[in-house]
Structure formats: C-alpha cells, structure tokens
Amino acid sequence: MMDFQFTEEQRMIREMVRKFTDRDVRPLAAKIDQEKEIPKELIAKGAENGLFGIAIPEVYGGSGFGEIGYCIMMEELSHGCASFAITVAAHQSIGCMPILLDGTEEQKQTFLVPMAAGEKLGAFALTEPGAGSDAGSLKTTAVADGDDFIINGSKIWITNGGIADIVILYAVTDPSKGAHGGITAFIVPTDTPGFSVGTIEDKMGIRGSNTAELIFEGMRIPRSQVLGKVGEGFKNAMRTLDYGRLGLGAAALGASKEMLTLSIRHAGERKQFGRPIADQQIIQFYLAEMAAKIYAMESMVYRTAAMADAGEKFSRESATVKLLCTDWQGEIVDRALQIHAGMGYMTHMPIERFYRDARINRIFEGTNEIQHIVIARDLLKKGGY
Ligand code: COS
Numbered sequence: 001m002m003d004f005q006f007t008e009e010q011r012m013i014r015e016m017v018r019k020f021t022d023r024d025v026r027p028l029a030a031k032i033d034q035e036k037e038i039p040k041e042l043i044a045k046g047a048e049n050g051l052f053g054i055a056i057p058e059v060y061g062g063s064g065f066g067e068i069g070y071c072i073m074m075e076e077l078s079h080g081c082a083s084f085a086i087t088v089a090a091h092q093s094i095g096c097m098p099i100l101l102d103g104t105e106e107q108k109q110t111f112l113v114p115m116a117a118g119e120k121l122g123a124f125a126l127t128e129p130g131a132g133s134d135a136g137s138l139k140t141t142a143v144a145d146g147d148d149f150i151i152n153g154s155k156i157w158i159t160n161g162g163i164a165d166i167v168i169l170y171a172v173t174d175p176s177k178g179a180h181g182g183i184t185a186f187i188v189p190t191d192t193p194g195f196s197v198g199t200i201e202d203k204m205g206i207r208g209s210n211t212a213e214l215i216f217e218g219m220r221i222p223r224s225q226v227l228g229k230v231g232e233g234f235k236n237a238m239r240t241l242d243y244g245r246l247g248l249g250a251a252a253l254g255a256s257k258e259m260l261t262l263s264i265r266h267a268g269e270r271k272q273f274g275r276p277i278a279d280q281q282i283i284q285f286y287l288a289e290m291a292a293k294i295y296a297m298e299s300m301v302y303r304t305a306a307m308a309d310a311g312e313k314f315s316r317e318s319a320t321v322k323l324l325c326t327d328w329q330g331e332i333v334d335r336a337l338q339i340h341a342g343m344g345y346m347t348h349m350p351i352e353r354f355y356r357d358a359r360i361n362r363i364f365e366g367t368n369e370i371q372h373i374v375i376a377r378d379l380l381k382k383g384g385y
Pocket of ligand 1: 126132136239366370373374
C-alpha cells in the first residue's frame with residue numbers, strides 16, 4: 001500500500017526498522033518466547049540503530065522523529081516480536097516520556113540523555129496490588145525527610161522492572177488527596193539502596209518481556225529526583241499513558257498486518273477440495289474484514305500521532321486508538337488462526353505466539369474498559385464530539 005501521507009524521512013525510518021526486524025528480530029522471536037528473555041546483544045543492536053530514543057528530541061540524545069516516527073517503529077518491530085517491541089515501548093513511551101514531559105533541564109541531561117541513547121533502560125512503575133485500573137489509590141508512600149523523601153511500598157507487573165536502570169515511580173505524598181494532588185513522581189535509579197526486585201512473572205504471552213515486582217524499603221530519594229511538582233505525579237502518569245496507549249495501537253497495527261500477510265500467503269498455498277482455500281468466498285471475506293480493520297487502524301494511529309506531534313491534547317484519541325486497535329487485533333489474530341486452522345494452532349508456526357502475545361494489549365496501560373471511561377468522560381465534559 002502506498003503510504004502517501006509519510007515524508008521521505010519517515011519512509012526511511014520504516015525501511016530501516018523493517019530491515020532491522022527482518023534481519024535481527026524476527027529470527028529470534030520464537031527463541032525469545034521460549035527462553036523468556038531478550039538477548040542483551042539485541043538490546044545493544046537496537047540502541048545502535050537509535051530505536052530507544054526515536055521519538056526523543058535530538059537535544060536530549062534521541063533521533064527527534066516524534067510520535068509518527070515512534071509509531072512507525074512500533075509497527076515494524078511488532079511484525080517480528082511483541083516481546084522486544086514492548087521492551088522498547090516500556091522504556092521509551094512510558095519510561096522516558098515522563099522525564100521529557102516534566103523533567104528539569106538537569107534531570108533531562110542526567111537521566112534522559114543516556115536513556116534515549118539506549119545506554120540505560122527505563123520502566124514505569126504505577127500499578128500496585130490494590131491499584132490497577134483505580135490508579136489513584138496507591139499505597140506506596142513517600143515521606144519528606146529534610147532534603148530527601150523516604151519511600152516504602154511495592155509495585156507489581158512492571159514491564160522491564162527486573163532489567164531497568166531507571167524507574168519512574170509514583171508514590172503517595174499526601175494520603176488525604178489521592179489522584180487530585182496527593183501523588184508524586186520520582187526518578188529512581190535501580191541501584192538506589194532500599195530498591196529490590198521481587199517476583200519475575202511467568203506469562204501467557206510476551207513471555208520474553210520482563211515483568212517484575214518492585215519493592216522499596218526505606219529508599220531515600222533526594223528532592224532533586226522529584227519529577228515535576230510534588231502532588232502532580234498522577235497527571236504526569238496520565239499524560240504519559242496518552243503516549244503509551246497510542247504506541248500500543250501502533251503495535252497492534254503492525255502485528256495485525258503480519259497476520260494478514262501470513263493469512264494471504266497460506267490461503268493461496270493451502271489446497272482443499274482440489275483448489276486453494278483462497279478460492280472460497282468465506283476465506284476472501286475473512287481477508288477483506290481483516291484488511292478493512294487494518295486500514296481504519298492505520299488511519300487512526302497516524303492521525304493521532306500527528307496530533308501529538310502538533311502539541312494538541314490527544315487523550316481521548318489515544319484511548320480510542322488503544323480500544324479499537326487492540327480489540328481488532330484480537331479479532332484479526334483469531335481470524336488468522338482460523339484461516340491457518342490446525343497448522344496455526346501448532347507451536348512451530350508463529351500464529352499461536354501472536355495469538356498469545358496479542359491478549360495483553362487489551363489489558364495493560366489501562367484496560368479497554370478504562371478506555372471507555374476516558375472517552376466517555378471527555379465527551380461529557382465537552383458536551384459533544
Ligand atoms: N492528561 C492530563 N491530566 C489528566 C489526564 C490526562 N490524560 N487524565 C487525568 N488527568 C488529571 C485530571 O484532570 C485530574 O486533575 P485535577 O486533580 O486537577 O482535577 C487528575 O488527573 C485526576 O484525574 P481523574 O479525576 O480522572 O482520576 P480518577 O482517579 O477518576 O482516574 C482513570 C481516572 C480511571 C481514567 C485513571 O485512573 C486511569 O487511567 N486508570 C488506568 C490506569 C492505567 O492505565 N494503569 C495501567 C498502568 S501501566 S501498565
């Protein structure tokens with residue numbers, strides 16, 4: 001398909017990441033899934049290619065390609081390996097972005113620059129055992145003590161948690177206020193005394209992506225590592241998730257395109273009743289439905305990315321992207337498995353891995369039920385579309 005809306009530079013990004021995915025990522029995807037680990041060399045190669053700071057401005061060590069560039073990258077990586085794509089995503093769109101949004105110049109130079117270069121890996125630590133969808137009801141506390149804050153508590157299901165060098169941590173500084181002024185964001189290097197990694201989760205999908213429990217015991221963080229203003233951490237988390245949700249839409253788009261390509265190929269090759277199954281109208285309809293959804297996904301991902309790059313507010317749009325792209329990804333991967341039938345169910349084919357990997361996209365960075373809330377609140381607040 002002609003991607004006429006992209007600039008020459010953006011087409012080059014796509015070409016570069018596509019080559020990288022074909023050469024370095026896809027061949028390792030099954031192994032990454034089985035061994036539940038991203039090889040360090042792959043992370044190093046990704047960093048060499050500038051993937052870990054593709055959206056971050058050049059002045060902070062990134063490539064400066066913005067959200068459109070980031071979505072192109074996520075799309076292309078997601079053709080190959082969801083575990084690797086989500087490792088990059090958790091680092092960049094929700095690990096780096098909180099610092100880019102609210103960090104001081106000094107914080108950006110100290111923390112963001114090495115993160116954007118891929119020298120230090122980031123993570124975003126919001127979720128707790130009792131605070132998932134209701135992210136405002138955190139229990140991790142940060143108590144002021146002179147020039148420091150002392151942090152106690154724990155986080156669960158943190159993507160990159162066990163391999164990150166820098167974690168953006170959200171903790172309660174004023175329990176009487178909750179989401180409205182009671183939560184503060186902190187920049188936490190993972191070698192800080194009092195920081196430890198607990199359980200590493202075993203998962204249904206994205207098995208190569210690291211998902212960890214984080215524990216903080218009397219962890220002392222200087223005020224210079226408070227991100228943004230004390231009490232404004234919840235807003236920082238929500239603004240960050242606007243970016244994260246858009247990126248997940250791009251990941252869903254790339255994985256869905258891969259499913260369509262494999263399904264078209266299989267439908268042309270697989271013969272039953274003496275002819276390719278692509279001759280059957282029902283299979284043609286399945287392919288047409290997949291392609292129609294992909295076209296809509298592509299349109300909304302890049303329209304929303306353009307809004308983000310233009311500095312417009314895009315919370316409702318990114319919630320819409322997350323909701324529809326990940327729901328449709330679920331339908332598309334299911335259709336791909338149906339078209340491949342018995343073959344698709346076998347573990348030597350990538351379809352079953354894509355099927356397992358897709359499922360988390362409707363859950364993390366705000367369940368799809370939460371996306372309905374974000375969309376509805378915005379409509380009611382504005383009193384219209
Ligand atoms: N951008 C800027 N500010 C935002 C914002 C956004 N996208 N979303 C909310 N805020 C602000 C609100 O304007 C409000 O500000 P005031 O205190 O000035 O009024 C504040 O943040 C609190 O917002 P709200 O009242 O909507 O908070 P709720 O506790 O009702 O939570 C939901 C709202 C449910 C939408 C939120 O908790 C959420 O997104 N939950 C899912 C969390 C999630 O994605 N978890 C996954 C973690 S990563 S795997």
